[in-house]
Amino acid sequence: MTVQTDVLVIGAGAAGLMCAATAAARGRRVMVIDHAKQAGKKILISGGGRCNFTNLYLEPANYLCGNRHFVKSALAQYTQWDFIDMVVRHGIAYHERDHGQLFCDDSAKEIVKMLLAECDNGGVQLRLRTEVESVSKLDQGFAVATSIGRIQCQSLVVATGGLSMPKLGASAYGYRLAEQFGLMVLPTRAGLVPFTLQPQDKLHFEPLSGISLTATVAARRGPAFTEQLLITHRGVSGPSVLQASNYRQPGEAVSVDLLPSVDVAEALAQARQAHPKRQLQTWLSEHFPARLAETLIAYHGWQNLPLGQLNKATLEAIPAQLNRWQLKPGGDEGYRTAEVTLGGVDTDQLSSKTMECKTVPGLFFVGEVMDVTGWLGGFNFQWAWSSGYVAGQNA
Numbered sequence: 001m002t003v004q005t006d007v008l009v010i011g012a013g014a015a016g017l018m019c020a021a022t023a024a025a026r027g028r029r030v031m032v033i034d035h036a037k038q039a040g041k042k043i044l045i046s047g048g049g050r051c052n053f054t055n056l057y058l059e060p061a062n063y064l065c066g067n068r069h070f071v072k073s074a075l076a077q078y079t080q081w082d083f084i085d086m087v088v089r090h091g092i093a094y095h096e097r098d099h100g101q102l103f104c105d106d107s108a109k110e111i112v113k114m115l116l117a118e119c120d121n122g123g124v125q126l127r128l129r130t131e132v133e134s135v136s137k138l139d140q141g142f143a144v145a146t147s148i149g150r151i152q153c154q155s156l157v158v159a160t161g162g163l164s165m166p167k168l169g170a171s172a173y174g175y176r177l178a179e180q181f182g183l184m185v186l187p188t189r190a191g192l193v194p195f196t197l198q199p200q201d202k203l204h205f206e207p208l209s210g211i212s213l214t215a216t217v218a219a220r221r222g223p224a225f226t227e228q229l230l231i232t233h234r235g236v237s238g239p240s241v242l243q244a245s246n247y248r249q250p251g252e253a254v255s256v257d258l259l260p261s262v263d264v265a266e267a268l269a270q271a272r273q274a275h276p277k278r279q280l281q282t283w284l285s286e287h288f289p290a291r292l293a294e295t296l297i298a299y300h301g302w303q304n305l306p307l308g309q310l311n312k313a314t315l316e317a318i319p320a321q322l323n324r325w326q327l328k329p330g331g332d333e334g335y336r337t338a339e340v341t342l343g344g345v346d347t348d349q350l351s352s353k354t355m356e357c358k359t360v361p362g363l364f365f366v367g368e369v370m371d372v373t374g375w376l377g378g379f380n381f382q383w384a385w386s387s388g389y390v391a392g393q394n395a
């Protein structure tokens, strides 16, 4: 038996549910299938369980994409304010944190509940634990063979997400489907991901795991991010590191300013004049936790002398290493802990206004499966909402 529907969405994550609810609100018959046993799993664990669902200060520049203009239309058609309206309509209380990030007061479950209620209102049929076996193009629409039978649809929306967190149901299926239809898939790699340290660096910093400080981190080809940096058992994490990871190419060093609000050369010169007998470690401890101050001295091989006795080489090395430390990570933690996937379905082959494939009418890609990656701070969910919405208006 073949089930007929107007729109079939593969993937009941953030973008898929938004797309389904939007298409259903237009009166389209919509079905969503997902191989997971629960919808919106990533939403549920996001933002420490409170879902950082959007950002007040959203700009196209907060996104990485092969075509930097691509995100503009969808983000303008469905803005952060539109999503906030929906959140308010559903009575979900939220609050703002640093940098305009909006989180639920209570639980990310409320966002999933809201999306499912929107889907329900439009009569969307949700089929979980459903595998896609094959997809073929018909003269009109598509035929999709699945573990629950054959489904025929006019529009097919691929909302299968990226590769991060395979435990949560992530798969490469969306990329394979894109390739089946002749679309280009740009190389993928983990984004918003902690760095691991090289063994010799790890020896020094691992005992400091748990220490965090405000630092500026910049990859060679990216902006500088001044946020928290956290030392972990494996390396470094925290928002400043995760943000920079989106821009770092494998093998490259990142520049780390451990004291972004201090001109270390100037502060050191002043301290030498005022307190020439003060030990270097004592002075560093005025700026860093004591254990980190001690480690920095050992790591860089400085002598813990009175400030007045430091030689020229050390006086030059201290500002360089504190304000412009060139840290070469061992690598990154990969998809196991990455929040997002960089790369994916090439946007050149998609309409930026509708997310429809230019060469295959009726085929849409939404959310993270495509080559659009946002900064940390609610930008990735907003892309899921915006791209899902515009596809839902057109599928």
Ligand code: FDA
Pocket (backbone or CB within 6 Å): 010, 011, 012, 013, 014, 015, 016, 033, 034, 035, 036, 039, 040, 041, 042, 043, 045, 046, 047, 048, 051, 052, 053, 054, 130, 131, 132, 159, 160, 161, 162, 164, 165, 168, 169, 170, 171, 172, 173, 174, 338, 339, 340, 366, 367, 368, 369, 377, 378, 379, 380, 381, 382, 384
């Ligand atoms: P998503 O991954 O949400 O959904 C894809 C769906 O497709 C899944 O339900 C999956 O099971 C299904 N699927 C995959 N392959 C399939 C197949 N072959 N057949 C059937 N179904 C299939 N972003 C943000 O803005 N704020 C935040 O607070 C966070 N926090 C966060 C924490 C953690 C731990 C992670 C891993 C990620 C985040 N993110 C985030 C990123 C955000 O979760 C992500 O960008 C969006 O969920 C992407 O939405 P999509 O709908 O594209 O994919």
